[in-house]
Amino acid sequence: METGKALETSQRILDAAELLFVEHGFAGTSMRQITSAAGVNIAAVNYYFGSKDGLFQAVFERRAEPFAQLSIRKIDELTTNKNDYSAIEVAQAFMTAAMEMGSNPEYGGLVFVKLLARSYVEPNPVLKEKLPQRYGELTRKYLAALSHALPHLSNAEINWRFHFMTSAMFNAFAGNNVMRLFMAQPLVNARDPQLVAEMLMPFIAAGLNSPAAQ
The missing domain is CATH 1.10.10.60 (Homeodomain-like)
Structure with missing residues (x-):
């Protein structure tokens, strides 16, 4: 001890x-x-x-469990309290968990949101084994909820849309302003998580609710 x-x-x-x-x-x-x-x-x-690898794992682990539990609680609240819910409500449950964690100094505040984004945008071999174990239940619950909300889609498409949804969120929260590659003074403020969430959700909604691939 x-x-x-x-x-x-x-x-x-x-x-x-x-x-x-x-x-x-x-x-x-x-x-x-x-x-x-x-x-x-x-x-x-x-x-x-x-080692540095061990330190990175420890940094990630102290944030991962609270986020996993909060994300699961959010999706359980949605699926338990409502018989019918939309795909965007599923996305909002996931987003809300991240934002609530990000507003809690005990869990790192906004640093946590960016750490999580970094961990997905730049996957590290140290986490390859740990991530499926840590987020297995979370992933199963969100996939099941999306399948319920989008019954016209195949299981494969549900998995693809969850992949695109989470990829868009994590890339957006990483704070990398791609627009700077094209504009000297872009209007996009990629370092403001609240603004990112506000602007991202309509984009996510359109993608989740788009027709099935042909």
């Missing part, structure tokens, strides 16, 4: 690494940056987390 000082040190390392991973990604963050930001030496990181 960690002492108070040891716990404080490990939390400081996690907090510093989280911010750096969000800003630079896993590959773009060096151990030197992490130790400098946390005010520790490399031996401390290795002692608590074993």
Whole structure:
């Protein structure tokens, strides 16, 4: 069991690494940056987390479980309280869970939203085994809800639309403003999660409710 000082040190390392991973990604963050930001030496990181891979996994894990449970609770509330619901309500349940987590400082606030987005946009080998285990129940419940809301679609198309829905959300929340490649001063503010959510939902709704592929 960690002492108070040891716990404080490990939390400081996690907090510093989280911010750096969000800003630079896993590959773009060096151990030197992490130790400098946390005010520790490399031996401390290795002692608590074993390696950079172990640290990345620990950073992700402390946010993943609360998000998974909240997402499941949101979809359970929707499917339990309503016999008929729309595909957009399913998408909103998922989005609401992310935004509620993002507004809670206990779970990292907006840093959490960007960390989650980074984790999906830039998948890391460390998480390949962990993600299916962590989000298996969540995925099954959302796929089932989409299948109920869109009964005219095949199982394959339901899976494709869930893939596109989550991909669009995670890419949007990553904070990367692609418009800067084409415009010097784009009107798109990709770093404002609330604005991203507001502008993204009509796009998601149109995609989910589009006719079946021919």
